[in-house]
Amino acid sequence: MNELFFFAELREKMGEELLKRDVSGMTVQDVKKVLIDEYELSKINEAMVAINEEFASSTTVVREGDIVAFIPPVSGG
Template sequence: MLNKILFFAELQEKIGKESVEIDVTGKTVKQVKELMDSEHGLVKVHDAMTAINEEFATSDMVIEKDDVVAFIPPVSGG
């Protein structure tokens, strides 16, 4: 039941890795963010959007089995 969680930009630097694998199935996006904050000190995760399987997600969406979760800090491409 492990989910892949992806980090980019400053979140990636802060946590020191590109991804982690943890079980967050059944949790809401909001709950996963709180977990990142409390467990990994990732305060800035609250400024990030979240993508589930490469689609932007709202905070009340629930993570399902095998879902890939990515935190998307404010983008600055172009």
């Protein structure tokens, strides 16, 4: 099982911050595709992805228990 976190406009589009779902064995890019297909979350293509709080590339494979966070373009400061 994995925890998927969504922030800012992605969170608003999903309706909540956390989605529990098993995406282990999938690449980051695969996970994005699933979310686009099932939730019409097209904006997720602009998002960076963090796995266990570190930025990951689109080819990184998610492992069991990983926390996957979708990071829209940031605007702190």
